[in-house]
Amino acid sequence: MEFLIILFIISILYVIFLPQIKGYFGERVVATMLSGLPIDQYKILNNIMLRTEYGTTQIDHIVVSVYGIFVIETKNYKGWITGNEYADQWTKNMYGKKYRFRNPLKQNYAHVKALVATLDIPEDKFIPIVVFSINSDIKVKTSKPVVYTGQLGRTIKSYSDIKFTEHELDGIVTKIRLANVTNKDAKKEHVNQIRTKVRDNNLKIAQGVCPKCGGRLVQRRGRYGVFTGCSNYPKCRYTNNK
Ligand SMILES: [Zn+2]
Numbered sequence: 694m695e696f697l698i699i700l701f702i703i704s705i706l707y708v709i710f711l712p713q714i715k716g717y718f719g720e721r722v723v724a725t726m727l728s729g730l731p732i733d734q735y736k737i738l739n740n741i742m743l744r745t746e747y748g749t750t751q752i753d754h755i756v757v758s759v760y761g762i763f764v765i766e767t768k769n770y771k772g773w774i775t776g777n778e779y780a781d782q783w784t785k786n787m788y789g790k791k792y793r794f795r796n797p798l799k800q801n802y803a804h805v806k807a808l809v810a811t812l813d814i815p816e817d818k819f820i821p822i823v824v825f826s827i828n829s830d831i832k833v834k835t836s837k838p839v840v841y842t843g844q845l846g847r848t849i850k851s852y853s854d855i856k857f858t859e860h861e862l863d864g865i866v867t868k869i870r871l872a873n874v875t876n877k878d879a880k881k882e883h884v885n886q887i888r889t890k891v892r893d894n895n896l897k898i899a900q901g902v903c904p905k906c907g908g909r910l911v912q913r914r915g916r917y918g919v920f921t922g923c924s925n926y927p928k929c930r931y932t933n934n935k
Pocket residue numbers: 903904905906907908923924925929930931
């Protein structure tokens with residue numbers, strides 16, 4: 694009897710969380726596919742949450758490369774998928790039953806806009822891609838890439854126009870990591886870096902060294918009393934009121 698009750702509870706939980714479970718595995722499959730891309734050329738970020746003016750937005754995968762920033766939305770749906778670029782909703786048709794869902798191209802475009810705002814990088818450097826699982830049959834008319842999981846790597850590699858220099862990539866990745874709401878460690882690290890910098894500067898000032906240029910600090914008398922300035926003035930305009 695107890696066993697049946699437990700089984701019943703598990704079944705109920707399974708049904709309730711099925712969309713999340715499916716979504717999780719769908720994302721894992723894509724994350725595994727992406728990890729097959731050359732690691733020195735493509736930097737992969739999974740499950741990023743950004744703050745926007747409307748709250749937060751969750752992005753399944755971001756791939757940062759010199760060929761652009763790929764923004765990937767995954768849909769782990771079964772059945773026929775119909776819709777077009779401009780429709781607000783698309784339809785999945787399974788065993789004669791129709792379900793409507795938000796146009797994933799529009800959903801992904803919102804992700805691009807959040808990244809444009811976060812990174813201050815123009816929209817044309819982003820490449821949004823929508824990925825459906827192989828269990829679905831895509832019947833969608835669109836000029837933007839809507840592909841199956843198995844085509845994702847090839848689709849990404851088909852972009853070969855250079856949009857960033859190699860040394861810009863680390864900065865972009867770091868910025869996304871720091872903006873990621875769920876990544877508390879990265880935020881802590883960022884705060885620590887600032888603290889260390891402040892401590893270093895205070896130490897330099899205490900030793901009479903300019904924190905800006907490394908020159909010698911000197912006492913000066915100004916209109917508002919005595920202040921500390923840099924001996925390299927006017928080349929260096931560092932001052933403090935200590
Ligand atoms: Zn100075």
